[in-house]
Amino acid sequence: GAVVSQHPSWVICKSGTSVKIECRSLDFQATTMFWYRQFPKQSLMLMATSNEGSKATYEQGVEKDKFLINHASLTLSTLTVTSAHPEDSSFYICSARDSLDSGSLHFGNGTRLTVT
Amino acid sequence: GENVEQHPSTLSVQEGDSAVIKCTYSDSASNYFPWYKQELGKRPQLIIDIRSNVGEKKDQRIAVTLNKTAKHFSLHITETQPEDSAVYFCAATFTGGGNKLTFGTGTQLKVEL
Numbered sequence: 001g002a003v004v005s006q007h008p009s010w011v012i013c014k015s016g017t018s019v020k021i022e023c024r025s026l027d028f029q030a031t032t033m034f035w036y037r038q039f040p041k042q043s044l045m046l047m048a049t050s051n052e053g054s055k056a057t058y059e060q061g062v063e064k065d066k067f068l069i070n071h072a073s074l075t076l077s078t079l080t081v082t083s084a085h086p087e088d089s090s091f092y093i094c095s096a097r098d099s100l101d102s103g104s105l106h107f108g109n110g111t112r113l114t115v116t
Numbered sequence: 117g118e119n120v121e122q123h124p125s126t127l128s129v130q131e132g133d134s135a136v137i138k139c140t141y142s143d144s145a146s147n148y149f150p151w152y153k154q155e156l157g158k159r160p161q162l163i164i165d166i167r168s169n170v171g172e173k174k175d176q177r178i179a180v181t182l183n184k185t186a187k188h189f190s191l192h193i194t195e196t197q198p199e200d201s202a203v204y205f206c207a208a209t210f211t212g213g214g215n216k217l218t219f220g221t222g223t224q225l226k227v228e229l
Contacts, residue, residue, distance in 0.1 A: 032215065034215075034216065034217070043205060043220065043221045044205065046218070049216060091157075093159055093160075095217075097215045105150075105162075105215060105217065107160055109158070109159050110158070110159050112157070
């Protein structure tokens with residue numbers, strides 16, 4: 001089946017530094033990828049929609065200058081958390097929509113970010 | 117935008133009993149309703165889904181029902197087992213609108229021996 005690789009699986013960084021998270025579709029093309037954030041014991045909240053070759057669409061309340069998204073190819077989207085703060089500590093999950101099967105969404109394994 | 121409500125937030129059942137989780141959605145244009153199971157620290161796993169042209173779908177011990185008029189859909193798990201214990205999320209989307217999933221708030225299911 002379709003596989004989405006998300007890297008790293010966990011990361012610890014110091015406050016004020018930036019962290020990049022990668023999301024790759026390994027065996028399918030994804031013109032659209034989604035980035036979610038999940039705090040402990042809460043639901044997945046959509047942060048932004050990443051579109052290949054164009055700017056990402058951010059959900060209300062999500063700072064686009066803080067959460068930089070780049071979707072330069074049909075198989076890769078990256079999320080960079082800039083100037084990270086402890087409150088950015090969370091579980092970040094990407095999902096990718098198969099370009100040939102619009103009903104199929106495939107999730108990455110998630111990235112546990114801890115900002116100290 | 118879409119708003120999805122999910123109940124209950126926690127559910128405890130005895131092994132072998134049935135479990136039912138209910139969700140309502142707000143956007144009448146939504147046409148795809150997946151259910152996910154998430155274990156602690158892991159990604160959500162799709163367990164079953166239903167599209168708006170179908171009222172019910174079953175896969176072994178899991179079934180989902182959809183009432184488009186009332187805009188609600190439910191997950192039914194029969195003969196529950198301890199390994200069914202997890203957090204379950206419903207979601208809704210309009211596949212013609214970019215597949216932006218809106219998740220429910222989740223249900224912590226605990227199956228007790």
